[in-house]
Amino acid sequence: MKSATGLTGSGSRDWYLQRISAVVLAVYTVVVFGWIIFHPHFDYDAWFGFMMTLPMKIFSLLAILSLAAHAWIGMWQVFTDYITTRQMGPSASGLRLVLTTAVIVAVFVFVIWGIQIFWAN
Structure with missing residues (x-):
């Protein structure tokens, strides 16, 4: 029997994965915008320092993978x-x-580009 699914082999798993990835992306957006709001006079060094902390690097990787899964399932x-x-x-x-x-x-x-940005240095 031919599978009619996009990513996980199951339509319901794809649906759940897309919803979970949406939540991850929403939380990531709130965290990033929240940091910007509470640092109105930030510069490159402050931004770099925030984004290159280990928790933000891991969270950014999770957001990149979530966006990839979300986009693939949606476009499929x-x-x-x-x-x-x-x-x-x-x-x-x-x-x-x-x-x-x-x-x-x-x-x-x-x-690949996102991983390189956060983990290449």
Whole structure:
């Protein structure tokens, strides 16, 4: 039987993973904006010092991976829901393959770049 899922092998697990990743991203946004609000005159050194602490590096890595999972699951759902042979004819399979490949490459590059930013120094 062919699996019709995006990331985890199960539609319900994908749904939960997307919701968990959304919570992680929301908390990360609140933490970063909260730091900015309470440091209105910060400079590069203060920002660098905050973002390069071990807890923020780990939290940033978690946010990067959450964003990658969230984006992949969301785009996979959009592609499978809206790029169908019923709506677009036989060319839909090729278009979906091209778009899916582009998203995979973009997400992979984003994750590698994010890891490099936080962990390369």
